[in-house]
Amino acid sequence: MKKKKLKIILSYIGAIFLVIIGLSFFYIKTNSYQPSSKALSFSQKSETQGSTLVFKGNPKKTSVIFYQGALVDNRSYSIWASKLAAKGHTVYLLKEPLNLAVLNPNQASLVIKANKLNNYVVGGHSLGGVIASRFAKKSETDSSLKGVFFLASYPDKKGNLSNFKGDVLSIVGAQDNILNWSSYKKAKQYLPKETSYVTIEGGNHGGFGSYGSQKGDKKAKISNNQQQEEISQTLIDWLDKVN
Template sequence: MKQKLRRILLIVLGIIIGLAAIGIFYIRTQTYQPTTQAQASAEQAKSLDGTLVFKGKSEQPAVIFYQGALVDNASYSLWAEKIAEKGYTVYLPKAPFNLAILGENNAEKIIKENHIKKYVIGGHSLGGVMASRFAAEHLTDQSLDGVFFLASYPEAKGDLSAFKGGVLSLTGSQDGVLNRKSYDKGKAFLPEQTIYTEINGGNHAGFGSYGEQKGDNPAEISNEEQQAAIADQLVHWLQQLD
């Protein structure tokens, strides 16, 4: 009886391990990888336990950014490098399985380990939702200067309506992935000083540099142009916070 029970347990364990392996393999095959250009920029950054760090000036607010679902964090290196050139250190943490929902508190580790005194936090798509949740839990933190969204929005757990700092919501006119109804509902969780800006011709995948994304519309501008527009908008917003 004991041997039979042991055999059953081993079979069940084998099935669980097999399913887990299949799940991990599937996630890895579905992950969007950075373009050659983005990878080249990523190689210029310092890597700390998977977090890419583009160094700026210590006196400027740091920028902490959460990746979109199943998008490798190196895919955001092009605009991150441009922002660092303007003096703002950018941190691109890598969440487990490239899912920000599994790394919501990555910012806390970055802030503590790097002794960051001022920072803004943001994210792309699902990453923005997770960034807003982190920010909502730190609304009274004097070191939090602002929150930004790239083709994203907050929900109830990321309610920022009482936030006194700066908020930027950046979208693309050709975005075919962003749920516009949810985006509009999300405005109820944003403060009145939120700045809403749209990149004409930009799409969802263009907020990173990883090629085409399922369900997205074709962009009417090049990825290079959208990356430049993202950097320009973020730098302008950061300068306003200063």
């Protein structure tokens, strides 16, 4: 009798657990930031490798592997990605489970292996930048990794790149109200002294992609088109200098 009651209790607990998991997945999926119509249009220029969007460039030039921001659809970064590809840099926009880079932090390694990349940089937006730094930390001895870049992001202790020999770029928007500025400043201890820092005046957090306004962010003082242009040009200039 006791065993039967225990089974019933456990079955109820299991059912409740599944409901909670299901609701959590539904909440995350329905609250993800979707790409603007312009970003969707630019995404049509890409090819797909599994769930990764690939904007083809010149295979002889440095490739770019990018981790999306938390709950941001990877197609939202298609505008600046397309502009980089037009200048010869193949861009891989990773698509993470539930749009959360932390759920598959080593996805970049699959792209590298599948495409036999021997000249690449890795970067990310917001949480994606943190994951990119951790990946780079694990790959510090890989001579194919030429650089790391951060869009409204910074490394944590697990992604300490203070001894990294490659090039590092950090871009922020002056109107960003999502970025933890105190943590951003403290995290500079985890970056090389030669890191390049760029501030987009009037740019905000959501403007590093193209997916509309983000909850808690400040309103940008420049158009999304302008911020996309400044991001792409800054990245192109940096990539031209990457060894």
